Structures are given as structure tokens and as C-alpha cells.
Amino acid sequence: xxxxxxxxxxxxxxxxxxxxxxxxxxxxxxxxxxxxxxxxxxxxxxxxxxxxxxxxxxxxxxxxxxxxxxxxxxxxxxxxxxxxxxxxxxxxxxxxxxxxxxxxxxxxxxxxxxxxxxxxxxxxxxxxxxxxxxxxxxxxxxxxxxxxxxxxxxxxxxxxxxxxxxxxxxxxxxxxxxxxxxxxxxxxxxxxxxxxxxxxxxxxxxxxxxxxxxxxxxxxxxxxxxxxxxxxxxxxxxxxxxxxxxxxxxxxxxxxxxxxxxxxxxxxxxxxxxxxxxxxxxxxxxxxxxxxxxxxxxxxxxxxxxxxxxxxxxxxxxxxxxxxxxxxxxxxxxxxxxxxxxxxxxxxxxxxxxxxx
Numbered sequence: 001x002x003x004x005x006x007x008x009x010x011x012x013x014x015x016x017x018x019x020x021x022x023x024x025x026x027x028x029x030x031x032x033x034x035x036x037x038x039x040x041x042x043x044x045x046x047x048x049x050x051x052x053x054x055x056x057x058x059x060x061x062x063x064x065x066x067x068x069x070x071x072x073x074x075x076x077x078x079x080x081x082x083x084x085x086x087x088x089x090x091x092x093x094x095x096x097x098x099x100x101x102x103x104x105x106x107x108x109x110x111x112x113x114x115x116x117x118x119x120x121x122x123x124x125x126x127x128x129x130x131x132x133x134x135x136x137x138x139x140x141x142x143x144x145x146x147x148x149x150x151x152x153x154x155x156x157x158x159x160x161x162x163x164x165x166x167x168x169x170x171x172x173x174x175x176x177x178x179x180x181x182x183x184x185x186x187x188x189x190x191x192x193x194x195x196x197x198x199x200x201x202x203x204x205x206x207x208x209x210x211x212x213x214x215x216x217x218x219x220x221x222x223x224x225x226x227x228x229x230x231x232x233x234x235x236x237x238x239x240x241x242x243x244x245x246x247x248x249x250x251x252x253x254x255x256x257x258x259x260x261x262x263x264x265x266x267x268x269x270x271x272x273x274x275x276x277x278x279x280x281x282x283x284x285x286x287x288x289x290x291x292x293x294x295x296x297x298x299x300x301x302x303x304x305x306x307x308x309x310x311x312x313x314x315x316x317x318x319x320x321x322x323x324x325x326x327x328x329x330x331x332x333x334x335x336x337x338x339x340x341x342x343x344x345x346x347x348x349x350x351x352x353x354x355x356x357x
Contacts, residue, residue: 010061011061014057014058014059014060014061015058017057017058017089018053018054018055018056018057018058018059019054019058021050021053021054021057021085021086021089022050022051022053022054022055023050023054025046025049025050025053025054025081025082026046026047026050026051028080028081045079046079046080049074049077049079049080050080052070052074053070053071053074053082053086055070056068056070056071056074056090057071057086057089057090060089060090060093061093064090064093064094064097064098065106067090068087068091068094068106068110071084071086071087071089071090072087072109072110072113074086075087075113075117075131076113076116076117076121078120078121078122083126083127083130083131083134084110084114084117084130084131084134084135085134087110087113087131087134087135087138088134088135088137088138089138091106091107091110091135091138091139091142092138092139092141092142093142094106094142095107095138095139095141095142095143095145095146096142096143096145096146096149097146098146100143100146103139103142103143103146104139107135107136107139110135111132111135111136113131114127114128114131114132114135115132117131118131156265159265162330163268163269163330166326166330170323170326179218183218186211186215189207189208189210189211189214190207190211192207193207193211239255239257239271239274239275242274242275242278242279243255243278245282246278246281246282246286246290249282249286249287250286250287250288251278251281251282251285251286251287251288251289251290251307252288252289252290253278253290253291253292254289254290254291254292255291255292255293256292256293256294256295257270257274257292257294258294258296261296262294262296262301263296263301263353265353266301266351266353269327269328269330269331269351270294270301270303270351272323272324272327273303273324273327273328273347273349274294274305276320276321276323276324277292277303277305277320277324277347278290278292278305279320280320280321280345280347281305281307281309281345284309284310284345285307285308285309285310285344285345286309288307288308288309288344289307289308290305290306290307291304291305291306291307292304292305293305298353299352299353300333300350300351300352300353301350301351301353302348302349302350303347303348303349303350303351304346304347304348304349305346305347306340306344306345306346306347307340307344307345308342308343308344309344309345310344311339311343311344311345312339312345313338313339321337321347324337324347324349325337328349328350328351331351331352332352333349333350333351333352334348334349334350335348335349335350336348336349
């Protein structure tokens with residue numbers, strides 16, 4: 001599997017760190033060699049080594065293992081007064097990406113290299129412990145970051161699964177409502193038809209027509225909901241189709257929903273909230289003008305659906321607002337619904353991005 005592509009700001013930080021490291025290495029080693037007589041070739045080698053060390057740090061997120069090998073080789077040449085600082089910087093990034101077993105193997109090789117440097121380089125009795133200590137600290141820091149990222153990934157997956165389960169529970173409640181409403185109406189009309197069958201046959205036929213239409217509609221909705229429950233993931237609503245239906249019902253939609261900018265973790269909830277809010281406008285405010293606004297601020301996604309219909313306080317017992325409020329609560333966001341400041345009705349929701357330290 002190819003390594004993950006590093007983020008742009010991290011690459012820029014690595015380039016800056018590489019430049020600073022190269023300048024520091026050259027400022028120490030280059031000046032020391034230049035101060036000695038007849039050491040120009042060695043100074044040129046030290047300059048090349050400083051530039052190569054800086055390059056290894058700048059490219060450590062793209063190719064951590066080759067960059068680590070370059071850093072170790074440079075440190076063991078003794079051209080730079082660098083007790084494995086470059087090695088530690090590269091090893092840290094590698095430890096955040098490799099498995100613990102692989103990173104421990106690499107750490108062991110780095111410690112062996114530090115021991116060889118202690119035997120090979122001048123002042124090795126200082127170089128060895130310092131180099132080994134830097135490697136261990138870098139590995140510990142990188143492994144801690146890797147473990148935290150892994151736990152964050154597991155938690156995000158668990159939360160996503162919980163959201164899917166909650167969504168299916170909502171669908172199950174909706175299925176219950178469909179069946180209960182349909183069967184209740186059928187039972188009433190069947191009782192009426194049985195009561196007037198002999199005396200008023202016209203009313204009997206009317207009751208049977210209602211029973212037929214209700215049963216067909218309930219059966220169609222039941223099949224649709226069962227199909228969603230059997231699916232691995234419920235199909236997201238088609239907003240374009242929803243807005244087209246709203247136009248047919250006399251609701252003029254002005255929408256700004258940048259789906260490509262929304263984080264994957266909150267995108268299903270955004271779609272469902274917009275769907276429920278616009279559906280409520282169609283049911284209770286048509287004909288009206290409706291404005292749908294979805295804004296990603298970088299920290300949270302803000303959803304606002306307003307209309308210029310009759311407005312008023314929310315009706316008690318409605319499932320639409322309850323479902324929206326539950327979805328927002330799952331994301332630990334904020335939700336409000338009520339009369340707008342300029343009349344009509346306003347639904348406002350804020351879904352924070354799911355970030356982990």
C-alpha cells in the first residue's frame with residue numbers, strides 16, 4: 001500500500017525544518033573546517049552533507065526509510081557536529097507510520113549505529129549516549145502519536161457505526177408509524193363498510209376504495225423502508241430531486257449546499273436535516289419561498305433553512321423536528337427551530353467536525 005500523502009502545511013514545515021537544520025549544520029561544521037588550514041575540500045564535503053541532511057528532513061514524510069538511512073550515513077561520517085539530531089527527526093515521522101514491530105526494528109538498527117559511532121567518531125563517549133537517547137525519545141514520541149491516531153480512528157469508526165445504527169432505528173420507528181397508521185385507517189374503514197354494507201352500498205364502496213388506496217400506499221412505503229434496512233448503508237437523499245418536488249408543490253428553493261466541502265463524518269446528517277427541513281416547508285408552508293444554506297466554517301458545518309410561510313410555533317408531536325434534533329445531538333451540535341426574526345419559520349443546526357487530539 002502506498003504511503004499516505006502528507007498534508008501541504010506539514011510538507012512546508014518539513015521544508016522549513018530542513019533549511020534551518022542545513023543552515024545550523026553548516027554554521028557549525030563548515031566554519032570549524034574553514035577555520036583550519038588546508039581544509040577546503042573537507043569543508044565542501046561538510047556543506048554537501050549539511051544540505052543532504054536538510055533534504056532528508058524535508059522529504060521525511062514522503063520517504064521516511066530512505067531518508068533515515070541517509071541521515072544515519074551522514075552522522076557516521078563525522079562531517080557534521082550532529083549527534084543524530086537528523087536521525088531523530090526522521091525516526092519520529094517513521095514511528096508515526098510504521099507498525100510497532102517495524103519501528104522497533106528500525107530503532108534497534110539506529111541504536112547499533114549510535115554504538116558504532118561511539119567507537120568510530122572523536123568524543124564517541126559523548127556521542128554514543130546522546131545519539132541513543134535522541135533515538136529513544138524520538139521513537140517514544142512517534143509511537144505515542146501513532147497509538148493516538150489509531151485510537152482516534154477506531155473511535156471514529158465506532159461513532160460512524162453508532163450513527164448508522166441510530167439511523168436504522170429511526171427508520172424502524174418510521175416503519176412502525178407507517179404500519180400503525182395504515183392498519184388503523186383500514187380497520188376503521190372496514191368497520192364502517194361492514195356496518196353500512198346492506199343499507200348504504202355507496203358508502204361501502206367508498207370505504208373499500210380508501211382501504212385499497214391505504215393498503216397500497218402502506219405496502220409501498222413498507223417495501224421502501226425494508227429495502228433501506230436491508231442495505232449496507234441507507235441511500236442518501238437526492239437533494240436535486242427533493243428541490244424539484246418542492247418546486248412542483250409551490251415552494252421556490254434558493255439553495256447553497258456545497259457537498260464537496262463537507263466532511264464525510266457529517267455529510268449524511270447534513271443531507272437528512274436538509275431533507276427533513278425542506279419536507280416540512282412543503283407540508284406546512286407551501287406556497288412559499290425557501291432558502292437553504294449550508295456553510296463549512298472549518299470547525300463546524302452550519303445548516304439554515306428558512307421560509308416566508310405562515311410561521312408559528314412548532315406543532316407538538318411532530319417527528320420531523322424530533323429526528324433532526326436527534327441527529328444533531330448525535331454529533332454533539334446545536335439545534336433550534338421556530339419562528340424566524342422576519343416571519344416564517346427557521347431551522348438552524350450546527351454540526352462540529354469530529355476531531356481528536
